Amino acid sequence: MPEFVALMAMLSATIAFSIDAMLPALPQIGRELSPGNPNAAQLVIVAFVVGMGAGTLFTGPLSDAVGRKRVMLGGAFLYCVGAALCTVAPTLETMIAGRIVQGLGASGPRVAAQAMIRDLYAGRAMARVSSFVMMTFTLVPAIAPLVGALIIAGFSWRGVFWAFVVFSAATGLWLLIRQPETMPPALRRPLNVTRLRLAAAEVFGDANVRRAIAVQTLVFAILFACITSVQPIYDLTFGRADSFPLWFGIVAVLAGSASFLNARLVVRLGMLWLIRRSLSTHVALSVLLAGAWIAGILPEGALFPAFVVWQVATFALAGLSIGNLNAIAMQPMGHIAGMASSVISATATIAAMALVVPIGLAFDGTPLPLILGSLACGAVARLLSQALAEG
Numbered sequence: 001m002p003e004f005v006a007l008m009a010m011l012s013a014t015i016a017f018s019i020d021a022m023l024p025a026l027p028q029i030g031r032e033l034s035p036g037n038p039n040a041a042q043l044v045i046v047a048f049v050v051g052m053g054a055g056t057l058f059t060g061p062l063s064d065a066v067g068r069k070r071v072m073l074g075g076a077f078l079y080c081v082g083a084a085l086c087t088v089a090p091t092l093e094t095m096i097a098g099r100i101v102q103g104l105g106a107s108g109p110r111v112a113a114q115a116m117i118r119d120l121y122a123g124r125a126m127a128r129v130s131s132f133v134m135m136t137f138t139l140v141p142a143i144a145p146l147v148g149a150l151i152i153a154g155f156s157w158r159g160v161f162w163a164f165v166v167f168s169a170a171t172g173l174w175l176l177i178r179q180p181e182t183m184p185p186a187l188r189r190p191l192n193v194t195r196l197r198l199a200a201a202e203v204f205g206d207a208n209v210r211r212a213i214a215v216q217t218l219v220f221a222i223l224f225a226c227i228t229s230v231q232p233i234y235d236l237t238f239g240r241a242d243s244f245p246l247w248f249g250i251v252a253v254l255a256g257s258a259s260f261l262n263a264r265l266v267v268r269l270g271m272l273w274l275i276r277r278s279l280s281t282h283v284a285l286s287v288l289l290a291g292a293w294i295a296g297i298l299p300e301g302a303l304f305p306a307f308v309v310w311q312v313a314t315f316a317l318a319g320l321s322i323g324n325l326n327a328i329a330m331q332p333m334g335h336i337a338g339m340a341s342s343v344i345s346a347t348a349t350i351a352a353m354a355l356v357v358p359i360g361l362a363f364d365g366t367p368l369p370l371i372l373g374s375l376a377c378g379a380v381a382r383l384l385s386q387a388l389a390e391g
Contacts, residue, residue, distance in 0.1 A: 050353055052106045064189045069180060086102065086161040277289075289306055
C-alpha cells in the first residue's frame with residue numbers, strides 16, 4: 001500500500017507541478033508573448049486546466065476498455081508532447097495550444113489513477129487513500145514555485161517545460177515497471193456509444209452524486225481562482241514578487257497538513273462532518289477578511305498576514321473536502337468506475353473554470369474580487385452540502 005499510494009500521489013502531483021511551477025514565469029511570459037495585455041498570461045494556467053477537464057471525458061471510458069495502465073502511459077506521452085511544444089512556442093496562442101495538449105495528457109493519469117484506487121478500495125478506506133494522494137497534491141506547491149524560479153533563473157521560463165517532460169517520463173517509467181494492472185481483461189468494457197451514454201445517465205441520474213459534483217465544482221473554483229490570482233496579488237498588491245515562491249511554499253506546507261488530518265479523522269468522524277466544517281470555516285474567514293478590507297479597519301501591517309491566513313484556509317479546504325467529495329460521488333459507481341470518474345472530474349473541472357475566469361479577470365489590484373468570489377462559491381457549496389449523504 002505505501003508504494004501504491006506514493007505512485008498515485010506522484011501521478012496526481014503532475015497536475016500540481018504543471019500549474020504551480022508556472023506561477024513565477026507568468027510575468028515573463030506576459031511580457032514576451034503578450035506585451036499588450038500581460039494579464040492574459042493567466043490563460044496559460046486556464047488552458048491547462050480546461051484541457052485536463054476535457055480529456056477526462058475520454059480517459060475514463062478508455063481505461064474501462066483497455067486498462068488503467070495503458071491510459072496513464074498514453075497520457076504521459078501526450079503530456080510530454082504538449083510540454084515540448086510549449087518550449088518552442090513563438091506566440092501566446094501557440095503556448096495555449098501546447099498547454100491544452102499538455103492538459104489532455106495529464107487527464108490520463110488523473111482519471112485512471114482514481115479509477116485504479118476505486119478498483120482496490122471503497123468507502124472510507126478509499127477516502128483515506130485519496131486523502132494521502134491529496135496531501136501530496138497540496139504539498140507539491142510547497143516546492144514547485146521555488147523549483148520553477150530556479151529553473152527560470154538558469155534556463156529561462158522555457159526550461160520549466162523541459163522539467164515537466166522529465167518529471168512525467170520518470171513517473172511513467174515507475175508506473176510501467178512497478179504497478180500491476182488493476183482492471184483485468186474479463187471485466188473490461190469495449191468502447192460503445194450507447195453504453196457510454198447509459199453510464200453517463202446513471203451517474204447524473206443519482207441525486208446524491210449530482211450534489212457531490214456540484215459541491216466539488218465550487219471547491220475547485222475556490223482553489224483554482226486562488227492559484228491563478230495569487231501571483232499578481234503578491235506582486236501588485238503587496239509588492240512581494242521576489243519572495244512569492246517562499247510564501248507560497250510556506251502556505252502549501254501549512255495547508256498540506258489538512259489532507260493528513262483528513263486521512264486520520266475521516267474514518268472516525270465521517271466525510272460529511274469534515275466537508276461541512278471546512279466549508280463553514282472558509283466562509284466565515286472570507287466574510288471577516290472581506291468586511292475588514294472594505295471597511296478599512298485593518299492596519300497596513302496586518303493586511304498581508306491576514307491574506308496569508310485566508311490563503312492557508314483556502315488550500316486546507318481543498319485537502320479536507322475534495323478527496324471526500326470524490327469518494328462520495330464514486331461510492332455507488334464501482335461497477336462503472338472509469339466512466340464515473342471521467343464524468344465527475346470533467347464536469348467539476350470545466351464548470352469550475354467557467355467560474356474561475358471571471359473571478360480572475362475581475363482583479364483590480366487588490367484581493368477583494370478573489371475573496372468575494374470565493375465567498376459566494378463557498379456559501380453555495382455549504383448550502384448544498386446539507387443535502388449530501390455519504391452513501
